[in-house]
Amino acid sequence: MAGVYISYPFCAQKCTYCNFASGVFPRELEPRYLDALRTELHNTEWPWTPETVYLGGGTPSLIEPEALSGLLSAIPGGLWQEATMEAAPGGITPDKAAAWRRAGINRVSLGVQSFNTRELARTGRKHTAEVVECEVAVLRAAGIGNFNIDLIAGLPGQTLESWNQSLDWVVSLNAPHVSVYMLEIDQDSRLGAEVMAFGKRYGATEIPPDDQIADFYEIAVDHLARAGIARYEISNFARPGFESRHNMKYWRREAYLGFGADAHSFDGEWRWQNPESIEDYLRGSNPERTPAEPIAERFFLGLRLSEGIAGDWSPFQSAIERGIRDGLLETEGNRVRLTSRGVLLSNEVFAEFVGAPAT
Numbered sequence: 001m002a003g004v005y006i007s008y009p010f011c012a013q014k015c016t017y018c019n020f021a022s023g024v025f026p027r028e029l030e031p032r033y034l035d036a037l038r039t040e041l042h043n044t045e046w047p048w049t050p051e052t053v054y055l056g057g058g059t060p061s062l063i064e065p066e067a068l069s070g071l072l073s074a075i076p077g078g079l080w081q082e083a084t085m086e087a088a089p090g091g092i093t094p095d096k097a098a099a100w101r102r103a104g105i106n107r108v109s110l111g112v113q114s115f116n117t118r119e120l121a122r123t124g125r126k127h128t129a130e131v132v133e134c135e136v137a138v139l140r141a142a143g144i145g146n147f148n149i150d151l152i153a154g155l156p157g158q159t160l161e162s163w164n165q166s167l168d169w170v171v172s173l174n175a176p177h178v179s180v181y182m183l184e185i186d187q188d189s190r191l192g193a194e195v196m197a198f199g200k201r202y203g204a205t206e207i208p209p210d211d212q213i214a215d216f217y218e219i220a221v222d223h224l225a226r227a228g229i230a231r232y233e234i235s236n237f238a239r240p241g242f243e244s245r246h247n248m249k250y251w252r253r254e255a256y257l258g259f260g261a262d263a264h265s266f267d268g269e270w271r272w273q274n275p276e277s278i279e280d281y282l283r284g285s286n287p288e289r290t291p292a293e294p295i296a297e298r299f300f301l302g303l304r305l306s307e308g309i310a311g312d313w314s315p316f317q318s319a320i321e322r323g324i325r326d327g328l329l330e331t332e333g334n335r336v337r338l339t340s341r342g343v344l345l346s347n348e349v350f351a352e353f354v355g356a357p358a359t
């Protein structure tokens with residue numbers, strides 16, 4: 001059974017650390033984009049009834065409730081196992097939450113990033129810890145008790161103390177699911193570009209050193225585990241039974257259809273991607289399909305999971321042996337998984353396997 005992803009790249013502001021193809025675009029584009037999304041959904045011949053729906057972006061919580069229910073009503077099913085919407089804290093009202101629930105949303109992913117006001121203000125986010133606390137209560141009152149909190153380890157000015165405070169907030173809110181990302185430095189975010197140019201803006205000189213960011217991540221693993229929120233994927237933690245069903249489809253290589261700019265799709269055999277820019281998406285296109293690589297994909301994606309991946313991995317034998325020797329991989333029978341050190345260095349581990357034969 002498959003999933004549906006809808007991309008809504010519009011945001012109220014562009015956060016300094018964000019390297020997604022999202023942001024503030026001319027207002028006149030939004031209604032055109034929603035029309036194009038509705039058309040794409042309506043023109044789809046559904047090979048299956050989806051089990052999960054995920055609205056990401058961007059900030060899909062900015063979509064007016066009426067437009068949201070118009071989009072969701074174009075997706076077969078209606079009573080999905082999981083229907084998640086990403087939301088920016090700071091604008092969640094009882095009316096909005098009730099409308100989301102009526103439209104079929106039963107899980108909300110909150111882009112909190114930090115509970116420290118100073119850290120947040122420097123990234124361009126306007127909420128505070130107290131706002132998040134209030135809005136979690138609003139969601140629960142509307143019947144949406146299943147929510148995720150995103151945190152970023154490595155924000156400018158972050159300290160051991162402020163990081164622990166953010167983790168304490170997550171635990172005190174009794175969050176069923178938490179995503180912890182390590183700050184990425186690249187040219188695609190304003191903060192990353194500033195760091196790479198040795199500039200000072202956006203607190204670029206106050207980003208904690210790499211080894212401290214790695215410590216923050218490991219502290220999160222312990223802190224959350226003590227609260228019953230266990231790591232089940234490199235960046236994802238959940239109480240038992242609250243693992244993201246939709247995201248599990250990506251890691252287990254199940255099919256999904258993506259709608260909107262930059263959305264990816266996979267039908268079990270082929271992969272394709274919509275144009276990245278909103279303008280190109282609005283112009284319409286026929287994305288090129290590329291054949292999936294079952295063995296390599298199953299291995300790489302499954303390795304992200306804490307449980308690892310079982311199978312015949314003889315094509316990767318020498319790379320696996322190297323990984324074991326370097327303390328990055330471990331095996332149990334025919335199951336391979338990342339060690340704690342391997343999780344921290346997962347990009348290097350995956351790069352190691354890129355050259356390994358997959359067939």
Ligand code: SF4
Nearest residue numbers: 011014015018022058
């Ligand atoms: S972090 Fe979220 S809200 Fe901020 S610009 Fe990126 S997608 Fe938008």
